[in-house]
Amino acid sequence: MVHGLAASAAVPRGMLVADAWSQLGDAVAPLSNASGRPLARTVKLLLDPLVLRPAQNPRFSGGVVAIAHVDALRQAILDAGPALAATAAWFQLVKRARRRAGITEGHPQDLYFQRCYELAHLHGDPGTLANAAEIASATVEDVHAERGEVSVDRLRRFLTDPDRTAELTGMLHDAWTQRPSPMRADPGPGLRAFLDDCATAPDPRLWKALADTATGTAAAADLDRPGVASGYGLTARDRPAAPELGERASKRALPRPFDRSIMERLFAAFTTWFQREAMADVPSLVTGEIQRSAAPWQLGHEQSRVLMALGRDASAGLAGPADTGPTGSADPTQPSDANARLLNRWSREKYVNFALGLPDPEAPEIPADLLREVRDPRGPFMRRLWVRLHGRELRAEATAADEVWDLLDGVLRSVIMDQRDRLRRVLERAGGPS
Template identity: 45%
Template sequence: MSAPTDLSPEAPAVESGRARHPRAQVIAQAWMELGASVAPLSNGSGRPLARTSKLILDPLVIRPLQNPGLAAGTLTDDAAVELRERIRAAGPDLSAAAAWFLELKAARRRLRITDGNPQEKYFQRCYELARTAGSPAADAVAVAAGAVSEIAQSSGGSLLARVRQLLADEEHAAVLGRELDDAWRRRPASMTPPAPAETVAAALDECPTGEGSAAFDALVAGAAGTASGAGLAGEGIAQGLGLTRHPLPPLPRIGETASKRDLPLPFDRSIFERLFAALSGGVPPDLAVDAEGLLSEEIVRSARVWQLGEEEGRVAMLLGAEASSALEENGPARPTAAHRLLAARWHREAYVRRALRLPADLSGVPAAVVDDVRAVRRGYLRRLWVRLHGRELRDQRVEGRDVWDLLDGVLRSVVMDQRQRLKTAMTRGADNREATEAA
C-alpha cells in the first residue's frame, strides 16, 4: 500500500503551473488549519464531517454553483488557492458555528428531543447564528432553546401524517398491497459477476484517506453492490448478517403503525415502519416527493437487492460487509486500511477486550452487552443499512468521499450505544447494592 497522503498544511505543492490538486485534499488541509475550534464539526481524522461539507461548506462557504471553478474533483493552482482562502476567511464563522452546535445539542438534551439527526437539523442554523450573532454569549442558553424548539415545531411529521391517511383508506391500501406483491414477484435475478477482490480492497484501502472515489466509482459502474447482494435471497444469509430474524427475507407488510421502541430488524419492517424510522425526525423541506410517491418508491426499493434503491448505497453495504469482518474474532487474511482502522477502534475499548477475553461471569460486562459485543458485525450492518436507507429517502447520494465517514461513524455509534448501556447497567447495579446494604 502506498504511503498515506500528507494532509498537513506544510505538504509540498506540486511544482507545475498546471498542477491539479484533489479538491477533498485542499479542503482537508484548509480545514485542519482552523484547529480545535471546529472539532464539533470534524470527524475523528480532523477532516470536516460529510454533513459539514454538505450543509455548511459547499452551500454556504464555497458556493460551487456561483463559483464553478471550485466544484471540480481536481483544482488548478489558482482554484486551490481561492478555495483555501474562502475556508480560511470563514474560519471565525465556522468556529462560532461549532460552538453554537454544542449549545443547540445541549438545549436538545434539556428539552428531551430525540427525533432526527442533530447535525442534519442544526448545522445550517448554527452557521446562521454564527453569521448574525457571532460566538455564543450570555444569552446562548435561551437562544439555543428557542432555535431548537422552533426547528422541532417546523419539522413535524406532516408528510408522514399524509402517508397514514392514505394507508387508513382501505381501497388505497389494497392498491398498494397489489403493487407490493407485483414488485416482489418481478424481482430481477442479478446476472452481474462479483467485483474483483482487488477493486474492493482498493476502495477499502483508499477510503480512510478521502481519496477512494476512483475505486468506489468503478464498483458502482460495475454494479458490484447488486452482485454482492444477490446471495441475500439464499437461506440464512441475510439472517446471519442481522438484517432479518427469518431464514429468508419476508415479503414486507404495508403497515400503518410504528414505534421507535419496537422497530423490527431492517428487512422485517413494514413499508410504513421504514418510512417512519427515517422521517419521523423531520422531512427535508426540499424533498421533491408527495405521500403517494413516497410509498410507491419504498415499495420498489424493498424489492431491490439489499432492499436499497441506489447502486451507491448497495456498494456501501458491500464495503461495510467486507470491512466489518475485521470486528469478528477471525478477521480477514489480508486486511486493508479500513479493516485495520475499524479493528483498532473496536479493540481499544476496555469493555470489548474484557467481554471477548474473559468468561461472561468474570468480565464485569452485563450479559446483554457481552452478547452484542460478540455479535457486533450484525449490529454494525443493521445501523449501516438504516443510515443508507435514510440517505436515499432524503436524496443524499453516497459518494466515494463519504464512505469512510459512514463506515467509521457507524462503528462509533455502536460503541457509544454499548457504552451507554454498560453505564446504565452498572449504575443500576450500584443502586441495587446500596438498597440492599441499607435494608
C-alpha cells in the same frame, strides 16, 4: 486542566464534556438530564454539530481526547455557554407555544433544539425581548409548516386508507414477485482495491466503476439464501420476506432492517424537520419504498449497494479471526487496509476487551443481547450502515469516493459509542467496573 480528572495521556470525551457542561450551571438545565449532564440529544443536535464540530476538529472526535486538546474542548463549550443558555431559554418558550398550539407530533428536542440555537444567535436571551413569546409561536408554526404534508400522521393515514390499501398491497406483491433473478458473480478485485485505498487515497474512477458495473447488486446475490442476510444481522428470519404495509411504528422497538414494514422503514426519517424537508411527498415516498424493499440489499441506488458490499468486507473479522461472514467474502488472514483500520479501532476499546474476557457465568447482570453484540459487532455495524444509506436515499444524498471511509469509520464509531454507553449503564447499576 479538567477538575477531578487525573492527568493521563487522554481523557474520556464523555467525562470531559460532562465536566465542562457542569460549569455552565442552571442556565442550561432544560438541556440537561437529572444528573446535570447534557442530554443525549443535546450532544447529538447541539454540542457535536454546532459547538465542537468534530468533522472540522478531529482532535475533538473519538471516544477519548488527547491531553493536549482537553483545555481546547473545555473552552469551546464554555465559550458557547451564553448561546447555550439562551438556547435553553428559547426551548422553554417554544415548548409552551407548542402546548398552546395543541401539537403532539414529533419529539420536541428533535424538532426545536437546533431552531432554538438559531434563535439564540439571532436574538440572544429571550428575556431581553418584549415579543419573545410571539417569536416562539412563529417558530413552532414555521417548523410544522415546513414539509407539513410530510408527517408521520399523514404517512399513517395514507398507508391505512381503505381506498388505497388494496392498491398498495398489489404494488408490494408485484414488486416482490417480479424481482429479477439474482446476478451471481465471482467477487472481483474492485471491492478489495477500493478498500485498500479509501482511507488514504480514494479513487473516484474506481468508485464510479464499481457502481457502473453493478458490483453492489452482484454482491447481494446470496442474500436470499438461508442464513446469509441473518448472518449480516439484517433480518431475524432465515431469509428475507416481503414486508407488510404496516400502520404503526415505535423508534424504541424497530425490527431489523429487512423485517420492517413500509411504515417502519419511513418512520425514522420523519422524526426531524431537517430530514423531512429534503424528502419527497408521502405518496412518492411510499411507492418508492415499496420498490426499494424488493431491490438488492433492499436499497434503491447502486452506490448504496456497493457501500453495503464494502461494509460487509470491511467489517469481516470484528468478532474474531474466524469470522469470514456467511459468504466468506473477505480473507481475515490478509485484511484490506480499511478492514485492518476498523479491526484496530475495535480491538483497542477497553470495554470490548473487558466484555470479551467475561465468562458467561460471571456476567449474569449483562443482557444477553448486549453481550452478544459486543462479542460480535458485525450485525450492529451492518444494520447501522443500512439505516444511514437508506436515509441518504430518502434525502437524495449521493456519496463521493472521498466520503466512503468517513462513512464506514463513522458507523463503527457510532456502534462503539452506543455499546459502550449501554454496557457502562448496566455495570453502574450492578456496581461493577466501568
